[in-house]
Amino acid sequence: MDRKTKEIKESISELLELPKDIVLDLPRITMIGNLQIYIENHKGIIEYSKLRIRINTKNGILRIVGKDLQIKTIITEEIIITGIINQIEFVE
Amino acid sequence: MLIVKLWNFLRGYVVIRIEGLTLEKFINYAIARGIYLWDIVRIDYTTLEAKVGLSGYKELRHIVKRAGCKVKINMKIGYPFFMHKIKARKMLMFGFMIAISLVILTTSFIWDVEVRGTESIPEEKIVKTLYELGLSPGIFKYKLDLASIENQIMIEMEELAWIGIEIRGTKAIVEIVEKVHPPQKIPMEIPCDIIASKNGVIEKIIAKNGDAMVQKGDIVKAGKILISGTVIREGSDPRYVHALGEVFAKTYYEKNDEMSIIKVNKIKTGNRFIKRTVKIGSTQLMLSFGDIPFSNYIVESRKKSLFQWRNIQIPVEIIIDEYYEVIVQRERIDPETVKKALMEKLTVELAKQMPPHITILNQDIKYQEENNIIRAKLTIEALEQIGIQKRINIF
Numbered sequence: 001m002d003r004k005t006k007e008i009k010e011s012i013s014e015l016l017e018l019p020k021d022i023v024l025d026l027p028r029i030t031m032i033g034n035l036q037i038y039i040e041n042h043k044g045i046i047e048y049s050k051l052r053i054r055i056n057t058k059n060g061i062l063r064i065v066g067k068d069l070q071i072k073t074i075i076t077e078e079i080i081i082t083g084i085i086n087q088i089e090f091v092e
Numbered sequence: 093m094l095i096v097k098l099w100n101f102l103r104g105y106v107v108i109r110i111e112g113l114t115l116e117k118f119i120n121y122a123i124a125r126g127i128y129l130w131d132i133v134r135i136d137y138t139t140l141e142a143k144v145g146l147s148g149y150k151e152l153r154h155i156v157k158r159a160g161c162k163v164k165i166n167m168k169i170g171y172p173f174f175m176h177k178i179k180a181r182k183m184l185m186f187g188f189m190i191a192i193s194l195v196i197l198t199t200s201f202i203w204d205v206e207v208r209g210t211e212s213i214p215e216e217k218i219v220k221t222l223y224e225l226g227l228s229p230g231i232f233k234y235k236l237d238l239a240s241i242e243n244q245i246m247i248e249m250e251e252l253a254w255i256g257i258e259i260r261g262t263k264a265i266v267e268i269v270e271k272v273h274p275p276q277k278i279p280m281e282i283p284c285d286i287i288a289s290k291n292g293v294i295e296k297i298i299a300k301n302g303d304a305m306v307q308k309g310d311i312v313k314a315g316k317i318l319i320s321g322t323v324i325r326e327g328s329d330p331r332y333v334h335a336l337g338e339v340f341a342k343t344y345y346e347k348n349d350e351m352s353i354i355k356v357n358k359i360k361t362g363n364r365f366i367k368r369t370v371k372i373g374s375t376q377l378m379l380s381f382g383d384i385p386f387s388n389y390i391v392e393s394r395k396k397s398l399f400q401w402r403n404i405q406i407p408v409e410i411i412i413d414e415y416y417e418v419i420v421q422r423e424r425i426d427p428e429t430v431k432k433a434l435m436e437k438l439t440v441e442l443a444k445q446m447p448p449h450i451t452i453l454n455q456d457i458k459y460q461e462e463n464n465i466i467r468a469k470l471t472i473e474a475l476e477q478i479g480i481q482k483r484i485n486i487f
Contacts, residue, residue, distance in 0.1 A: 044120045050134045071132035076123050 027057040034085045037064060040078045045071075053081060054091075061091045104170030106149050110140040112161030121155040122148075146172065202231050203262040211270050213251055218268065221245055227266075233259055278481050283332035286319040286479040288312045292341030295475060302335030312341065312478075321484050332484055339479035342453065347442050350467040353430050355423045358390055363417035365389075373407045386417040430466050431459055438470040450476040 006024070013023040021028040021041060030038040039055060039062065046061060047054040048071065053064045069083035110118055118140075122129050127148040133141045144152065149165075156163050178185050205222060207215045222228065225241050225248075238257045245255055254269040278284045286302070294310045302319045306312060321335040363386065368379040397409040435457055454473040459466055 044123070045116050048116055048119065048132070048134060048140075049137075069134075071119075071129075073128075073130050074119060074123060074132065075128060076126065 025058050027059075027062065029062075029088070031085070031088075034066075035082060036072075037081045037085055037088065038078065039081075042077075042079055045074070045079070050083075055079065057090075059090065062088065063091050064088050100143075100145070101169065102171050104146045104168070104172035105143050106146070106165050107141060107143050107167040107169065108149070108152075109135070109164045109166050110142065110161050111138055111164070112159060113138060114159055115140045115161065118155060118159040118161050121159055122152065125151055125155060127151050127155075141166065146170075199262055200233055201229075201262060202227065202233050202236075202259070202264050203229050205229060205264045205266060207266045207268065209268045209270070213249075213268075213270055218245075218249070218266065221248055222266065227257065227264055233262075233264075278334070278483055280334050282334060283321045283484045284335055284481045285317045285321045285484055286335045286337060286339065287482045288314050288316045288318055288339070288341070288478050289480045290314050290343055290478055292343040292476075292478050294318075294339065294341050296338075296340040298338045300336040300338075302333050302337065304337070306339075318479055335481070337479065338477060340475055341478045343474050343476055343478065345442050345446055345472045345474065346469065347438050347445075348467065348469050349434055349438055349441075350465050351430050351434050352465050353425050353427050353461075354464050355425050357421040357423055358388070358418040359421060360390070361417045361419055365415040365417075367413040367415065369411040369413070371407075371409050371411055376411075379410075384415050386415060388418050388420050389415045390418055391415055427461065427466060431468070434459075434466060434468040435470065438468060442470060442472055446472070446474065447476065450474045 009023055010020070012018070013020050020026060025041065027042055028040040030040075032038075039057075041057070042062075043056040043058065045053070046056050048069075050069055051065065051067065053069055053071075055062045055064070064081060064085060065087040066083050066085040069081055069085075072080040072082050074080075112118065115138075119129065119132070127144065129142045129144050129148070131141075131143045135141050152163060205219060205227060207218050210218065222241070222245065225244050227236065227241055236259070238259070242255050242257055246252055251271050252268055253271040256267045258265045258267070291313050292311075294306050294308055294312060296308065297304050297306060297318065299319045302321050303323055305317050305320050312318065318339045319335040319337045321333050323331045323333055325331075365384055365386065366380065367384075370377040370379055392414045394412045394414070395409050396412065398406045438457070439455075452472060452474050456471045456473075458469045458471075460468075
C-alpha cells in the first residue's frame with residue numbers, strides 16, 4: 001500500500017514536472033566543494049562528532065564523514081555543516 | 093553573513109557548553125522547540141559547544157532535564173551584556189564621555205589662521221584685519237559668519253580682488269587674490285614730468301611738450317627727469333605743463349652662468365637596495381635596516397598611499413627608496429659645445445627678463461675658462477622706450 005502511494009506520487013511529480021523533494025518529502029542536499037553541505041528537509045540528528053555526522057531523512061540515514069565537522073546552523077528544516085567533507089552516503 | 097553576525101551581537105548571545113551522553117537528543121529537542129542553535133562544535137565525547145540567543149537560552153531549561161544534560165555558560169557576548177557591564181562601571185563611562193566631549197569641544201575652535209596668495213600686501217595686515225573682524229585663534233567656529241567676514245574685509249581692504257575663507261578642522265585657510273592696478277594714466281590737464289624707468293644711454297629724445305633735460309648720449313639712471321613739465325623762461329614765472337614725448341634709450345641686460353666641461357655619467361650596474369619607510373602623519377618609521385652597500389648610487393623614491401575616498405586622505409603612506417648602484421664615468425666634452433650650450437641657455441634666460449617688443453641692437457658674450465669650468469657673461473644691448481609719466485607736485 002505504502003509502496004503503491006509512493007509510486008503514484010512519483011509518477012505524478014514526473015507528469016506535472018513538480019520538484020521531487022516537495023512531492024516525495026525527500027531531502028535536498030547542496031554541497032559547496034568539500035567545505036560545506038546544506039541539507040534541507042531533514043528529520044533530526046542521530047549522531048554528531050567531529051569525524052562523523054548521521055542525519056535522519058525520509059529515505060534513510062545520511063552519513064557524512066570528514067574532518068573538523070561543525071554544525072553551523074540547525075533549525076527544523078535545514079542543517080548547514082562545515083568542515084572538510086570526505087564522504088556522504090545513504091545508509092538503508 | 094556580516095549582517096547576521098551584527099544582528100546576533102546586538103541581540104546578545106551566549107556560548108554554552110553542554111555536557112551529557114545523549115547530546116544528539118538535546119539538539120533534536122532544541123530544534124523541535126524552535127530554539128536556534130549555531131556554530132555547534134564537538135569538544136570531546138561528552139561535551140558540545142554551541143551558541144544560542146538570549147531568549148533561546150531561557151527556553152533551554154525545559155530541554156535540559158529531558159535530555160539529561162548539563163548546560164554551562166562559557167561566554168557572554170553581545171551588546172546587552174556589554175551594557176550591563178558598563179552600568180556597573182559608571183565612572184568609566186563618565187570619563188569616556190568627558191574625553192569625547194573634550195575632543196569635540198577643542199575641535200570646535202579655530203586654532204590657526206593661514207593666509208595664502210599674498211604678494212605685495214603684508215600677511216600681518218590681512219591677519220590683523222581678520223582679527224578685528226572676528227576671525228582669530230580661539231574663536232568658536234560654528235558661530236562664524238564667513239560670508240559676512242568676506243564681505244567686510246573686501247570693503248575694508250581695497251587692494252583685495254577676491255577673498256575666500258575655508259575652515260578645515262581647526263584651521264582657517266584664507267585665500268586671497270590681490271588687485272592688479274592698471275598703470276596710472278595722468279589726464280592731459282594735470283602737469284607732469286617724464287622720468288626714466290630704467291638705466292640706459294639716451295639714443296633719441298622727442299619732446300612734444302615740455303623741456304628736454306637730457307641729450308643724446310647721456311647716461312641716465314632710473315628716476316631721472318627726462319622731459320620736464322616745469323617750463324622756466326626768463327622774465328616770467330615757471331609754467332607747469334603736461335610733458336609729452338618719446339625717449340628711446342639703449343639699455344643693457346646682463347647675465348652670468350657657468351658650466352663644467354666634464355660631464356659625469358652614471359651607469360646603473362643592476363644592483364639594487366630597497367629601503368622602506370612608513371610615514372604616519374609626520375612620524376617616520378624605518379622598516380628596513382642596514383646601510384646602503386654602495387658608495388655611488390642614484391635614489392629613486394616612490395610613495396604608496398592608501399586608497400583615497402573623496403577628499404578624505406588617510407595620512408599613512410609607505411615610502412620606498414630604491415638605491416641603484418652606479419659606475420661614475422667622467423667624460424670631457426668639447427669646450428665649443430659647452431660654450432654653445434651656455435650661450436643658448438643665457439639667451440633664453442635673458443629674453444625672459446626683457447620686456448616684449450623691444451629692438452635688440454647687439455649681443456655680446458664673453459667666455460672665461462678656469463679649472464675645467466667655463467664662465468660666460470652675456471650682454472644684450474637693446475633699444476627701448478624708457479619714459480614714464482610722473483605727476484608734478486606743486487606746493
